[in-house]
Each structure stands twice: as C-alpha cells, then as structure tokens.
Amino acid sequence: MVDRRTLYPEIEPDEIGFLPVGDGQELYWETSGNPNGKPVVFLHGGPGGGTSATHRRLFDPAKYRIVLFDQRGCGLSIPHASTSPDHLASNTTWHLVDDIEKLRQHLGIERWMVFGGSWGSTLGLAYAQTHPSRVTELVLRGIFTLRKLELDWFYEGGARLIAPDLWEGFLEPVTASKLVPDDRGHLIRAYHRLLNDPDPLVHGPAAVAWSTWESSMITLLPKPEVVERFTEPSFALAFARIENHYFINEGWLEEGQLIANAGVLRDIPGAIIQGRYDLCTPALTAWDLHRAWPEASFTLVDDAGHAFDEPGILDALLEATDRFAA
Secondary structure, X not given: OOOOOOOOOOOOOOEEEXXXXXXXXXXXXXXXXXXXXXXXXXXXXXXXXXXXXXXXXXXXXXXXXXXXXXXXXXXXXXXXXXXXOHHHXXXXXXXXXXXXXXXXXXXXXXXXXXXXXXXXXXXXHHHHHHOHHHEEEEEEEOOOOOOHHHHHXXXXXXHHHOXXXXXXXXXXXXXXXOOOOOOOOOHHHHHHHHHOOOOHHHHHHHHHHHHHHHHHHOXXXXXXXXXXXXXXXXXXXXXXXXXXXXXXXXXXXXXXXXXXXXXXXXXXXXXXXXXXXXXXXXXXXXXXXXXXXXXXXEEEXXXXXXXXXXHHHHHHHHHHHHHHHO
C-alpha cells in the first residue's frame, strides 16, 4: 500500500488586500505562512475558478511566504463576471500576466516560485516565458495550453466518447435553445451566445450545464460535493463566462505558442505533474511540454485524473514544493 501525503495544516492569511490593476478591476490577494520565507505565487485554474483556503495547504508554512490571488472577474475580485459580462474585454491572458507583475511589485518581491494547475499552468507558462528572470521555479499540474486539439477534445465532442451520459447534459441548453443553431461542431460559439444573453432564464441554465460538465470530469471517481460547489449559480455563471470568453478567443495565443517557446524556461528548475487519466487536459499536452522542456522533472501519475487533490497528484505536488523549499 502506498503511503499518501497529506496537505499541510489549515492556516489563516496574515495579510489581505485589493489591488487596483486598471480597467476598473481590483484583485483580491492574500499572504500566509512565513513572512520571511521563500515567496510562491499560486495561480488558480479555470480561468475563473478562484482560490480557496485549501490552496494555502500545498506549501510548508514554515518555509514559504504563500501568495494567493483571485484573477479578474472571479472569487473575491471585483467586478464579478456573474453580475455582467461587460468587463470581459479587459480580461485576457496578457492582462493577467501584467497583473501578476503588478502584484509582485506591490508585495516587494524580487523573484518567486510560480505554481499553477490546469488553466493555472497556461498562465504560469505565459508569465514565466514573459518574465523568466522573475521566476525561481515553476511547478505545473494538469497541463493545458489552449491548443485547438485540447479545446476540441473537451468542448467540441471528443470527450463524449468517454462520458456520453454527461455529454448529453452539456448539449441540452444548446439543443433546447431557439437562440443558437444546433451546431455540434461549434459548441464554444453556441455557449458564448447563451452565456452572454441578458435573460437569466437563458444564461443561468447554460452556466450550470457548462460547470456541471467540467466539475463532473475533473476527478477520476465521481465527487458530488465538487459538482455542487461548481454549480452554485453565482460561481457557475462567472466560471462559465470567463472560461468561454478565453476559449472562444483561443487564449490570445498563437497555436502551440507555449510549447514552442518552452526553450525560454531552460534555466528555470521545474516540475511537470500529470494524471494519466485526466479527461479535462489529456496527458498528451504534458508529454509535449516535457519533450520541449526536458530539464523539468516529469511525473505521470498512473491512478489519477485532473484535480490537484487526486491522491497521486497531491503526493507529487507536495514532493515538488518540499524539494524547492530548500
């Protein structure tokens, strides 16, 4: 029997604030752990997933100064995308990369470790490739780079081969609506219309269906409590709107950009951690990044899906944060 790692004990933030970053946006941020410890910034998933208290527990609080923040439009940051989609025009990958730099400067940090999973791995790669001199280490999990094959797999029908029952629920708002064509080859586009419709009877069910699909697929075994959290109406609407906004715009990235530019990371110590049975962000992308950035350690967890707290993935993440704490 494998000895499984456990999260570090619960801790409270020692400092919180809201950072104005322009465009009428203010980011919630917090620090916890050792104020004089090794700085690490946690980049949450989604985009639009927000942070939680559990995320602090991925790092040894005696050794790390732990920085969490909610990206534009979600979590405790304002304005919230559930209230209106009007601010999404100023919510892009490159706005977020600039936001991370503004937060680093605001906190007086010279260099820090960057930790990101799922969409957080996308943002971590984009930030590290833009500001490599500011990154001491890069820990990435559930690798996602918004390539067409990745988006098509999860949102345009590839994953229905694995979960046809759940896929029917994802299709339902599109096929039931008279506002969008029943075009199964352009579901991201169809959802874009539904999620931005001003009628709550249109955008509300669409947001819940989008969030149900994703939250049902992120764990290897079903976890109803995860689905319940993702489908709370306010969370679901912000989450679905922000994700769809990024995906319809292909993350403002050239096709394959983050893999092609991985050579920039050569001098940054790194860890790539991936579940073999990850249905949201299949292992091919992690493998492609591993081939492009062989200097980083690579862990393919044979009994795990996508979520950071899948047992084998959590083991590998804690091993990486402990290793880099030195």
